[in-house]
Amino acid sequence: MLMKLDTSWLILAMAAVAMLSYFFAFGLDALLKGAGFGPVGNAIIILVGFFGAIYGVNHYGWRFSTLLDAVLTGVAGAFLLFLLLVLMKAILNRIT
Numbered sequence: 001m002l003m004k005l006d007t008s009w010l011i012l013a014m015a016a017v018a019m020l021s022y023f024f025a026f027g028l029d030a031l032l033k034g035a036g037f038g039p040v041g042n043a044i045i046i047l048v049g050f051f052g053a054i055y056g057v058n059h060y061g062w063r064f065s066t067l068l069d070a071v072l073t074g075v076a077g078a079f080l081l082f083l084l085l086v087l088m089k090a091i092l093n094r095i096t
Helices: 007-035 038-059 067-095
Strands: none
Touching: 007 038, 007 067, 038 067
């Protein structure tokens, strides 16, 4: 799906996801405080997780029939990556 987008649509998609992830990152930073990665760090993690999930699912041969399927996959991947990194940070803080 990402490979079929031309440059202008890809830039527009990345800008839209970046704006929404920055919005959610501020909320997550207020909730998690020291357990998070700051608003910008949270936004970068969400952005990488969103596009990484879509790319990963496409790489394994799954094709999305609708845009909603791609968005739900991206959101799930973004927050799963964020959850994984927050859990890893919490475990490392407990160990040290």
